[in-house]
Amino acid sequence: MTQYKVQLADCPPQAWRNGGGQTQALLTWPATASGYDDWWVRVSVARISTDGPFSAFPGVQRWFAVVQGAGVALEFADEEVTLTKSSPPLSFDGARAPGCRLLGGPTQDLNFMVRSEAGPGRMSAAHPGSVLSGPHPWRALYVAQAALADLGQGAEPLPAGTLLWSDARTPAPWQVLKAPQAWWLTLEAR
Secondary structure, eight states, rough: OEEEEGGGGGGEEOOOOOOOSEEEEEESSSSSSSSSSSSSSSEEEEOOOSSSEEEOOOOEEEEEEEEESOOEEOOOSSSSEEOOTTOEEEEEEEEEEEEEEEESSSEEEEEEEEEEEGGOEEEEOOOTTOOEESSSSSEEEESSSOOEEEEESSSSEEOOEEEEOOOOOOOEEEEEEEEESSSEEEOOOO
């Protein structure tokens, strides 16, 4: 089984597609991806310091979760959704590009984007004791705070800001043993 680790601290900040903020791309997959438009999966952590619109990503399923800060209100054409650190991740069509209003100062947010041709994606909270198993063509665990996980080879400490991922179709089950703040990210088998 092949696993890869990426540290947020090793990822340089880059401007948002619309120039309204900065993000740190932990991963664009497959590895041949070289820009904004040729990946199947993208995982990033954005810092939002002012109100403003999200970038549009047509043809992309987008998942969003608040990692730090008071949270945001995402303003879509037909609804407003308030998200805080305790909210479940929100999935929406990347073409919708909501407006974003900060609830009480800057936030740090986890973004998981999946192109429609890659298949359906899923993002969920990874609580202690939760297990990820099954034949996912791509899977990941992001920990915002230091965690302990069993990745099929015994307990392993994961520092804060770690993305662990695998593109092996049948890896051993992964289990979160201790994680104050973590998320599962997967491509679902078609």
